[in-house]
Amino acid sequence: MNKAIVCVDDENIILDSLGEQIENIFGDEFIYEYAENAEDGMDLLEELTEEGIKVMVIVSDWLMPGKKGDEFLIEVHKKFPSIIKVMLTGQADNKAIENARQNAELYAYITKPWTQEQLEKIIRKGISEINEI
Incomplete structure (x- = not known):
């Protein structure tokens, strides 16, 4: 079965950077897909x-037009509970992060600006936990 990592962010520069880093880390191990808002995601x-x-991981921004990342990840969790959910944010408050933790089984959140090392560590750990199940 093919496996994918999906990134959702309304800022193209962030999406491009995120995608480039993830693709550099994992090479052709995954299919990589990108969306600019929650609906497209x-x-x-x-x-x-x-x-x-099989979508293994979704990395989603929090502040997006239309739907905030915590609300989006809750929706994702309801339909696809096994996906590892990571929120990437420069602006989410503790209430939004806690909402995603409680209602979407948020795996981790990363603050902007992030490092490639942070991203790699979180995604690899999440995937290894899925593979142990």
Whole structure:
């Protein structure tokens, strides 16, 4: 089965940087997909699942137009509970992070600016925990 990592952020520069770093870390181990908002992100998750691709990790921004990242990740969790959910944020408050922890099983949150090492450590650890199940 093919496996994917999905990133959702409304800022193209962040999405490009995030994607480049993740692809550099994992090479051709995964399929990489990107969305600029929560609605497109959910559509992408549904399409990948229909194609038989297992989404391992989703990295989502918090502050996006239309729907905040905690609300989006709660939706993701309801439909796809096994996906590792990571919030990337420069602005989320503790209430939003706690909401995602309690209602979306948020695996981790990373503050902007982040380092490639942080990203790698969190994603690798999350994937290894999935693989142990």
